[in-house]
Amino acid sequence: MTKEQSRYSRLAHITQIINAKQDLREVLQQVTTAISEEIVQCDTVGIYLPQGDGTFRGYVGKPESMSGLTLQSQIIDPETDPLAAEIVETRKTVYIADTSKDSRGDRRAVEVFQIKSLLALPISYEAELFGMVFLSDYGRPMNLEPSEIESVEAYVNMAAVAIQNAQAGAQKEKLLTEKQLLLDLTCELSSCTTIRESLDTCFGYLKRAFGAADFAAHIVKPSNAQQDNPMKFHANDETTETEWKSHLAGSGLGESYSTGLVEAVAQRHLIRLKMEGRQELLLFPLVAMGKVQGVISAICSGEPATAFEESQIPLAQSIVDAIAPVFSNLLYMEQLEVMVEERTSELYAANKRASSVIESITDGFFALNKEWEYVFLNKHQFLPQKKKANEVLGKNIWDVFPETVGTIIYTEFHRAMKERVTVRFEAQSEEEDYWYEITAYPFDDGICCMLKNIKEKKKYEKELKRLANLDLIGQMAAGISHEIRNPMTTVRGFLQLLKTDEQLVRHAGHFNLMIDELDRANGIITEFLSVGNTRTSDMKMMNLNTIINDISPIIKIDTFNQNKQIRIYTQEVPDLLLNHNEIRQLIINLYRNGLEAMEEGHTLTIGTYLENGSHVVLAIQDEGGGIDAAIIEKIGTPFYTTKDEGTGLGLGICYAVAARHNARIEIETGAKGTIFFTKFPVEGPE
Numbered sequence: 001m002t003k004e005q006s007r008y009s010r011l012a013h014i015t016q017i018i019n020a021k022q023d024l025r026e027v028l029q030q031v032t033t034a035i036s037e038e039i040v041q042c043d044t045v046g047i048y049l050p051q052g053d054g055t056f057r058g059y060v061g062k063p064e065s066m067s068g069l070t071l072q073s074q075i076i077d078p079e080t081d082p083l084a085a086e087i088v089e090t091r092k093t094v095y096i097a098d099t100s101k102d103s104r105g106d107r108r109a110v111e112v113f114q115i116k117s118l119l120a121l122p123i124s125y126e127a128e129l130f131g132m133v134f135l136s137d138y139g140r141p142m143n144l145e146p147s148e149i150e151s152v153e154a155y156v157n158m159a160a161v162a163i164q165n166a167q168a169g170a171q172k173e174k175l176l177t178e179k180q181l182l183l184d185l186t187c188e189l190s191s192c193t194t195i196r197e198s199l200d201t202c203f204g205y206l207k208r209a210f211g212a213a214d215f216a217a218h219i220v221k222p223s224n225a226q227q228d229n230p231m232k233f234h235a236n237d238e239t240t241e242t243e244w245k246s247h248l249a250g251s252g253l254g255e256s257y258s259t260g261l262v263e264a265v266a267q268r269h270l271i272r273l274k275m276e277g278r279q280e281l282l283l284f285p286l287v288a289m290g291k292v293q294g295v296i297s298a299i300c301s302g303e304p305a306t307a308f309e310e311s312q313i314p315l316a317q318s319i320v321d322a323i324a325p326v327f328s329n330l331l332y333m334e335q336l337e338v339m340v341e342e343r344t345s346e347l348y349a350a351n352k353r354a355s356s357v358i359e360s361i362t363d364g365f366f367a368l369n370k371e372w373e374y375v376f377l378n379k380h381q382f383l384p385q386k387k388k389a390n391e392v393l394g395k396n397i398w399d400v401f402p403e404t405v406g407t408i409i410y411t412e413f414h415r416a417m418k419e420r421v422t423v424r425f426e427a428q429s430e431e432e433d434y435w436y437e438i439t440a441y442p443f444d445d446g447i448c449c450m451l452k453n454i455k456e457k458k459k460y461e462k463e464l465k466r467l468a469n470l471d472l473i474g475q476m477a478a479g480i481s482h483e484i485r486n487p488m489t490t491v492r493g494f495l496q497l498l499k500t501d502e503q504l505v506r507h508a509g510h511f512n513l514m515i516d517e518l519d520r521a522n523g524i525i526t527e528f529l530s531v532g533n534t535r536t537s538d539m540k541m542m543n544l545n546t547i548i549n550d551i552s553p554i555i556k557i558d559t560f561n562q563n564k565q566i567r568i569y570t571q572e573v574p575d576l577l578l579n580h581n582e583i584r585q586l587i588i589n590l591y592r593n594g595l596e597a598m599e600e601g602h603t604l605t606i607g608t609y610l611e612n613g614s615h616v617v618l619a620i621q622d623e624g625g626g627i628d629a630a631i632i633e634k635i636g637t638p639f640y641t642t643k644d645e646g647t648g649l650g651l652g653i654c655y656a657v658a659a660r661h662n663a664r665i666e667i668e669t670g671a672k673g674t675i676f677f678t679k680f681p682v683e684g685p686e
Contacts, residue, residue: 081106087121130160213298218295373397407427416447417446492515542578544618547584551587568607576680578661614681617678619678664678664679
C-alpha cells in the first residue's frame with residue numbers, strides 16, 4: 001500500500017510540475033526516476049529525443065554515463081537499429097523478454113552490457129512521435145508483468161504531454177519573439193536615411209533569422225538606364241560582385257544565378273536554388289507599389305551540408321516584406337538626388353576647374369585686396385593657431401600675422417602694393433621653423449603672393465658648406481701632414497737626444513715641454529686627417545652596446561674624478577657595420593663635452609635604443625645649461641670652439657665619423673641640459 005501511495009504521489013508531483021510549466025528536463029528526470037525506482041527498478045533507463053536528421057540523442061536517464069560515455073553523447077539511428085525503426089513505424093511498445101531469442105535490439109549494446117531483456121516505448125501523442133524510452137538490466141532479465149508495462153506506459157504518456165506542452169510554449173515564445181523582432185525592425189527602418197543603411201539593417205535582421213549566412217542585394221535599375229547590367233550590387237561586407245559570383249560558381253550556381261534573379265523579378269516570389277550538398281541559395285524579391293525594386297540573396301555560410309530550415313523561411317520573408325516599402329521610398333529619393341546631381345554637375349565641374357589650377361599649387365598662395373584683406377588663399381597656405389581658410393577670409397593680413405609688421409615681409413609687400421611691381425625675397429618663419437622664398441606681384445587693385453618652402457634647400461646649403469669645409473681640411477691635411485711631420489719627427493728626435501746630454505740636464509723641463517707641444521701638434525694633424533677622411537675601413541658587424549661596455553670603465557673614472565655621476569642604460573639593439581675605434585672616439589668626444597658642460601654633482605646619461613625598427617640611436621644627455629641657438633648653427637664647423645684650449649675639431653670628428661657610417665647627429669637643448677642623438681640606420685652605411 002505504501003508503494004502505491006508513493007507512486008500516486010509521484011504521479012501527482014509530475015502532474016503538478018507539468019501544469020506549472022517548469023523545466024522540461026526536470027519533468028523527464030522525474031519520469032525516469034519514477035520508472036526505474038518505483039515500477040521496474042531497472043538498471044538503465046533513458047529518454048531519447050529526435051534531432052532533426054532522423055536520429056535520436058540521449059536527453060535524461062540513469063546512469064548518466066556508461067563505459068565513459070555520457071547519456072547525452074549516445075545516438076540511436078533507426079536506419080541501423082531495427083528496434084528503434086519498429087518503434088518509429090508502429091508507435092507501439094516493444095518488450096523483448098529474452099534478447100538471446102530476439103535480435104531486434106542493438107547487438108553491440110546487448111553484448112557489452114549483457115542485456116537479457118529490453119523494454120522500448122514510444123513517447124507519442126495523437127500520432128506524433130516526441131521520442132523513445134529504453135529500459136534494461138545488466139546480466140539478468142527484468143521479467144516484467146503486463147501491469148508493470150502499463151504503468152511505465154502511463155508515465156511515458158505523461159512525458160509526451162510534458163514535451164508537447166514544452167513545444168507549444170516554445171512555439172508561442174518564438175511567435176512573440178518574431179513579432180517583437182519585426183516591431184524592432186520597423187522602428188529601425190523608420191530612422192534609415194540611405195539605401196545602404198536600410199540594407200545593412202535588413203541584413204542584420206536576416207542574420208538573426210538565419211544565423212550563419214551571407215547576404216547581398218541587387219537593385220533593379222530603371223528601364224531607361226544606360227548600363228548593360230540591369231542591377232546594382234550591394235553586399236553585407238566588403239565582398240565585391242565579382243567575388244560573390246566567383247563564390248557561387250565554386251558552389252555550382254554560376255550559370256543559374258543570373259537566371260534565378262530574372263525569375264525572382266518576373267514571378268515576384270521566393271526562388272530556392274540548390275547548391276553543393278544540402279546548401280541552398282534563397283532569392284527574395286523586394287515588391288512595393290506593385291513593382292519589384294530589387295532582390296535580396298541569402299546563402300548558407302556554414303558547413304557544406306547546411307541548408308535553411310523551413311521554419312526560418314516565413315520570418316525571413318516577413319523581414320523582406322517589411323523593408324520593401326522603406327527601400328522603395330529611399331530608392332526613389334536616391335533617384336531624385338541623382339537627377340539633381342546630374343543637373344548641377346556641369347556647374348560644379350566649371351567651378352572645380354577654375355579653382356583646381358590654384359589649389360594644385362603645392363606652395364602657399366593667397367591674394368589680398370588694397371585694404372590688405374584676404375580674398376583668396378589655398379589649402380597649402382600656413383595659418384597660425386591651426387586656423388582654416390574660411391576663418392581668415394575678409395580679415396586683414398596684419399591682424400592675422402601681427403608679428404610680421406615692421407619685418408622685410410611688411411616692407412616688401414607694401415612696395416609691391418604701392419609701386420605695382422613684382423618683388424622677390426627670402427624670409428624665415430620662426431613659428432614654423434621654415435624658410436620661405438616669397439614672390440609678390442600686383443593683381444587688380446591688390447597683390448597676389450606665393451610662398452615656396454625652401455627649408456630643405458637651406459638645409460642642403462648648410463650641409464654642402466660643412467662638407468666643403470671638411471673637404472678643405474682633408475686637402476690641407478693630406479697636403480701638409482707629410483711635410484710637417486717629417487721635420488717635427490727630426491726635431492723631436494734631437495730634443496730627446498739633447499735630454500740625454502748631462503750638460504743640458506737643467507733644461508730637461510724645457511725639452512719635455514717642447515716634446516709635449518710637438519706631440520700635441522702631431523695629434524692635431526691626426527685629427528685633421530680624421531675630419532677630412534670621407535671613407536672608413538675595418539668595418540665589422542658588431543653591437544653598439546659592446547663598444548659602450550668596453551669604454552665604460554674610462555667613463556666612470558672620468559666622472560668620478562670630476563665629482564659627477566654617470567648613468568648608462570642600453571636596450572637590446574641589432575648589430576651594425578661599425579669601425580670600433582672610430583665609434584669609440586665618437587662616444588669619448590661626446591661624453592667628455594657633456595661632462596665639461598655640467599657642474600659637480602650632476603648626472604651624465606648614456607643610452608641606446610631602437611627607433612621605429614629602422615635606426616639604432618646612441619643618446620648622450622648632460623644636465624648643463626644648454627646651448628645657445630647661435631652656437632648650435634655653428635656646431636660641427638671645423639676650428640669653431642667655445643673652449644679656451646679647444647681646437648674646434650672634436651665635434652667635427654664626430655660629424656665626420658657619423659657621415660662615414662651613414663648616420664646623422666641631432667641635438668635637443670634647453671635650460672635643463674642637452675641631448676646628442678647619433679642615429680645609425682639598421683641597414684648599414686651605403
